[in-house]
Structure formats: structure tokens, C-alpha cells
Amino acid sequence: MTNPYGLRTEHRVEPLGLDADRPRLSWKLRADRRGAAQSAYRLTAAARPADLDDPRRLLWDTGRRAADDFELAWDGPALQSATRYHWRVEVWDERGEGLSAGQSWFETGLLHPSDWSAVWIARDPAGLPLVDPPTDDDEPSRPALQLRRAFELDRVPVRGRLYATARGVYEPRLNGQRVGDLELSPGWTEYHHRIQYQTYDVTDLLRDGRNVLGAVVADGWWSGYLGFDPRRPAQHYGDHPSFLAQLVVDFSDGSRQVVATDADWTERPGAVRSADLLMGEHVDARLAVPDWDAPHGSDAGFTRVAVDDTDPGPLVAEPDQPIRVIRDIAPVALHPRPTGRTIVDFGQNLVGRVRLTLHGASAGQRITVRHAEVLDDGELYLDNLRRADATDTYVAAGNETEVFEPRFTIHGFRYAEIDNHPGELEIVARVLHNDTPFDGMFECSDPMVNQLQSNIAWGQRGNFVAVPTDCPQRDERLGWLADAQIFTPTASRNADVSAFLARWLRDVIDGQDADGAFRDVAPAVWIAREAAPAWGDAGVIIPWHLWRTYGDRVALERSFPSMVAWVDRIRRHNPDLRWRHRTGNSYGDWLQVDAVTPRDVLSTAYFARSAEIVADAAEVLGHHDIAIEYRGLHGAIRAAFIDSYVGDNGTVEGGTQTAYLLALAFGLLPSNLVRAAVDQLAADIEKRDIRLTTGFLGVALLCPVLTEHGRADLAYALLHQEEFPSWGYSIRHGATTIWERWDGWTEHGGFQSPAMNSFNHYSLGSVGDWLYGRVAGIDQTTTSIGYRELLLRPVPGGRLSWARAQQETVRGTVACGWSIKNERITVTATVPPGSTAILEIPTSDPASVTEGGQPAAERPGVRTVQPSAAGATVALTSGRYTFSAAYQGA
Missing domain, CATH: 2.60.420.10 (Maltose phosphorylase, domain 3)
Structure with missing residues (x-):
């Protein structure tokens, strides 16, 4: 039997709140025999699961279609807002027999602006309620919003949906309970273009009679510290958080009740006195308002909110997997320190927060939690965090048992220092990241290589939080394009990142300027300059990878105009086809060791590669004239590269490992000089006693190019190398994630400059694609799409x-x-x-x-x-x- 499984709608399992006009429905197949294949399929959809068995009640029926496609965009009747659609796929095998079926559903969100009646609400500065201030002199002065709205229901509903978002980050509450399990919603996007809203099924939380809808809202990416800008970023987005929500309640008779954010909501600061993604969270449990979000709670001390904006703005339904708590990690060691401190070692560099359970803390007792990736002489090494305070504070209420777990901040850490904790330490680390399914696996007979794979995967987990960040601990955490570009092939081996990266590509496109320049980071905050070579090229390379790996034509079509604009911009400013002008802050092969690759060799190589991809993408999308034009452009750039940078003996200007790797990987050498260039590359590695010199860009190509050209022996020697610089060197010195730089810490030099020294930064882990692709052997042909x-x-x-x-x-x-x-x-x-x-x-x-x-x-x-x-x-x-x-x- 050939059975469908892994049914998805828009690359997600049973998405709740979808706003695609023609969502793509997809499935996979498994079989217990050889030669199995799909010869035909049929998709049907209905309002209820039982209706799928009644042809008269079907909303959509494709009929039997002879095809081996595993995806189809909805081409039935126009989708309605806030409606659940159940769908079934039936497949026939290659013999036309063995009918089998799989079933799933998706639910639409609010598809039209007119569906929204909610307005943005925020704290009214003039009506800031008076609360008993704590006695501490250093009490923070930016308490999170604590919002509530009481309402009555005259009967139990059959359906309840909450549509909510924030300019900031929020946690929804209903009748004294947290709604859902999402973290740091609505995530980070180009807020000027898109603010994501989330949809929650709250049917089981609603009750007959009095109900209370609430939310706690903190600064988040909207109005908190962002990047390495020393100011709160009012110049980026806004200077205070706000909230927008709409609760839609349906009854059995078809009637509906809507509770939306408006001027009748009230607000009062509570226990969360400040919360910032970089700085940490301060909670004073003495200021908690009992039962503020419960039906029996009171409005006492709450004041009316201010209406911040009556235009909902560019709202979109969240299109990818949200951030969640994925797992808990217990400590592996506790290290008592002088003056009542304990340093906790979780054994793994991770991203998230800690949960402390306190027993017997006195009222007003202040417990602090500081975070660090590594230790220096037994103490937390904090210099590399730069301005990020990464400190959480809890002031106890004096109850017998209290639990402190921050909700609106995250940290990158392996170690946590707990100061002034009462009694025996009860602590766990909670790991947060976008819930992309980690469904890849690589393992081998060498424990060091297995540790390398683990380090790569943990680096991905820690940096795929809202956007693909460069590092999760210091005052940066930005979506650098080149980092994502070189790591995307590895990321898509470890996990299904199709929806995550397709969503982030919208931010990449939104950052492009009128001249066609992408930015170095997306969302494009703080760094407004034109992107550097290999950084901006991510806007071309990643959409093509999503097409090759996932068959994502939508992402390719959406990106195609910006891909063309990027290549045209380079050509316009460099008519001799050597990319020497308008290169932004050209980084070269960032953080290479003991070598300097000429900037124009690298940039021209990427110019050629992007032109080639645009030609290939144009062919896929049916733009044949454009394909011919850019095929010619690629040939001309290649000729210019050879003429300018390639010697008659196969040398490449600069003579660095990365220079040879770029020329070989991107096909920029005459065929008769390829072997000579490989020999030059190998000679450089060998003369360095099997050491690499590659930085961010070259390292992704190193082992694949060597293997492709018959020098797998050198690729393996580099993989197993344990002397500096190498992956093995960091592992030998305790690394559990990929370091930002080869010399993050060395025996001969200690710590590198704290100005830039992350110990969790996935870029140098791009070797993972080679582990899957050539060590184990999984790849696809150059013409294959989606591993067909x-x-x-x-x-x-x-x-x-x-x-x-x-x-x-x-x-x-x-x-x-x-x-x-x-x-x-x-x-x-x-x-x-x-x-x-x-x-x-x-x-x-x-x-x-x-x-x-x-x-x-x-x-x-x-x-x-x-x-x-x-x-x-x-x-x-x-x-x-x-x-x-x-x-x-x-």
C-alpha cells in the first residue's frame, strides 16, 4: 500500500488562522514495497469531516487527476474568513490500484480589512494608575502593559477565536488562564510593511456569564533595545508598546458576539516592571494584582487605556511555525561561589530562559539571574555581551512557594549565576526557538564529528528565533543576510525551514531600496547601507534554494523581481562586469584566518553566481527572454572574471583558499585549468599542515569542492583536524555550539576581542550540508526539484x-x-x-x-x-x- 502522510497546508500542519488566497495543500508518501509511485490523486474539501464522505456536501473536488505531483494550490471556491476547511487526499499507485487517503484541515483567519473592528490600545500616560511603589531605589520604570476587558456571555458558545497581535510582544489571557503556548508573539518582521497576528482557539476557555479577556504586553522588538544601537529604537518603530485583539464568539443558533480592543479596556501595571529582549526582565511579585484576569477579578486600580491608532495597519496572519518552549534542560553541575552565589552549568549553550522554583523566600528578597556562554577562571565571562545586560531579577512576594520564569526576554547561555537564592536550588533551563520540525539526522562512528553535528544543530536552534540571527546573546541578534545564505543548505538538512525562510524573505525584499540594493540585515534596522557582496546575494540565492529543496515556486515568484533588480543594480554600477563599485561595507571572506581574499575577486564571483541563478529562475518561471539575457550576462561576467583574475597556470588572484573555492564552486575557470586550480588549493592546505584559512563564505565551499574534485582525503583531514584553526579545536575546548570565529578562545591568546566574539553563531557550521550530502551521501541531481x-x-x-x-x-x-x-x-x-x-x-x-x-x-x-x-x-x-x-x- 502507498500511503500519504505529512499533510501540510502552506508548509504547516493544520494551521489555525491562514490568509493565503490559494493555500498550497501538500502530502508525502510512504510504501512498504519497491517501485511504489503515485499515478493519480484526488483532493476534496468540506466544512465538516463527515461531509468528506458525502459527494453532495463537498465544497471542492478536483476529481481524479493523473499526476505524480505532491502539491496543489487551492482552486476551489473563494475562501471565507474565519472558516475551517477539512480536506482529504486520495492517491492511486503506479498500477492504478491501492487507493489510500490522508486527511487534514486548515482554518482561515481574517482575510479582509473590513473583518477587523479592533483598534490599537496603549497605556494612557495621563492616567497612569498609582500603585504602592517598592522601596528599592533601582526599580525599573517601564512596566509592561497589563490589560483587561470584562464581558458577558448569555450562554456557552460553540466556537471562540481570538485574533491578537502587538506592537511589542504579548501574552494573551482569558478567564485567569494563559491562552496558547506561543512565545514572543507576534515575532519580528518589517513592521512598517507587515505585523503578524496570531489565531487562538479559545472555545474551551469561554463560559456562560462573566468573562475577562486580558493581555500582558512588553516592548519586544518594537520599542525595546535592538541591535547595537545604544538607544531604545523609537527611530525604528515606536517608543511604547500597544495591543490589538478581536475575540469572535459563535453560538449554536448562528449568532455572533465580538469583543475587540477599544477605549473601554482598562490597564494597570503589575508585577512585570520591565522586560527587554537584550537587557532582561524585572519582576516584583509584591506588585502582582491578584485575579486581575479572572472572571471574579475587579477593575479596582485599573484606568482607561488610550486609543493608540484606529487603523489596524498592515496585518497578516502568521505564516510559519511560531516560537515555543521546545524542551527543558536540567543542570549538569552546580558551582557554589563566594557571597551566596551559585553558578549553574546546563552542559549546553542554548537560547531561552530559566525557571526558578523558590521555597521560603522572604517578602522583598531580590534574586538575580545572570547569563553567560562561557566561564573565565570559574566566573561568568560577560565582556562579549557588550551592552546586553542579560540579567533577570525577581523580587519575592514572601509566599511559601514561588516560581520565577521570565516571559518577555530570552538569553543565549550555558551558565546562569543565581544570586541570593533561598534554600536548595531548583532550576531548569527552557529552550525557545521557532518550532521548525527538526526531522534530519546525521551520525557517524567518530564522537567528535557527532559533537560537531550537535553543535551545528544547536546553533540553528538558538539563532532561528523570529529571524535567522547572527548570535543570540550580545547586543546584536540581527538577521544578517550572508550568514543565512551560507547556512541555509545546512539548515534545510536539519529541519523543515521552508515556511520560516519564505516568511523572512519578505523582510529581505521589503528592505530593498529603489536602486535595487538589499540591506546587510533584514529586518533592515540600524544598518541602512546597501548590502555587501554575498550579503545582498542572499536575496537571490535563498529563493533559489527554497525552489530546489522544497519546490517553493511561490517564494521564487515573489522574489524574482527583486532578484532581477539586485543583479541589474550591480551591472548598472559596474559596466566592465568586475564588481568593484557600490559594494557597501564589503566584508570579504569575513573572519578568515591568516589570509586576505581580494574583495573584487569575491564580489565578481558572486555577481556571476547571482546572474546565473536569475537566468535559471527565469527559465523555471517561463520568462524565456529574460533567461536568455541573463544567461548571456553570466557568460560575460565569467569571461571578465577569467580575464581579470585567472592566470594561465590556473592560479586565481589572491591565491587564498577562498579565491580558489569560489572559482571552482561557481564554475569560473576554463575546463583545462580546473585541475591546476585544485592542485593550487590542495597545496595551500598542505603547506599549512592541513589547516584552513576560510572565513564565513569560503568555509561553506571548502569540503564540498575538495570532495567534488577528488580530494576527499583533504576534506576529511580538515574535518578531523583538532589543532587551531578547526572545528575540532573548539570542540576539544568544550564547545557545544559553533563559535563565531575560529579564534574565539585559544590556548595561545585566550579570549578574542569582546567587541565581536560570540560562542553561538551558526555560520562556520555550514559544513553540515557536506556531512549529509557527501559523507552520508544524500543529494539530488542538478535538474531535480524537491528530491524527485x-x-x-x-x-x-x-x-x-x-x-x-x-x-x-x-x-x-x-x-x-x-x-x-x-x-x-x-x-x-x-x-x-x-x-x-x-x-x-x-x-x-x-x-x-x-x-x-x-x-x-x-x-x-x-x-x-x-x-x-x-x-x-x-x-x-x-x-x-x-x-x-x-x-x-x-
């Missing part, structure tokens, strides 16, 4: 005796792995239904290849077995396979 045509090319080497990887693709599960024992290599492969694969088996004797203990060519699903440069090349249909062959090593 797999290219499985495991390359054993180094000190590994086995390696394997698995990842979820848009078509299903793909896996590949190998092991070597007794001069035999075993290669396993999983090809999802509807896909095909070319598997290269590294063997010294192609005739020795068996599958399931029998000659491979005689096995079901094996189309051909042919000798090749790799040893043996096997063509496969879908299914699971185990091959064995003679192996004598490199």
Missing part, C-alpha cells in the same frame, strides 16, 4: 568506519549510509515513492555488488548496475535497499 531525482554518493574516508543520514523531503523520507568491515562496504538507501535514485557505490570490484545477498542487477527495484569512476553506479526505483561490495579503501 536523488543522487546518492556516499564518500567514505578519514577515520570513519560508518556514517548515515536521514532527512524528510517534500516527497518523503530519504536516507543513505555506509559501513566498512572486513574489506566489504555496506551501503543502505531509502528512496521515497515517486522518486528515483542514482546510487554511487565506492567499490574496488563492480562485479561484487550484491543487494540482499544476491547479484544487484537481479534484484527488484534495481534498474541498472554499471561500472563507473566511483566504482559502481546503480539506478534505483523507490524502496529500501542494502548493498554490499568489495572495498579496499582509498
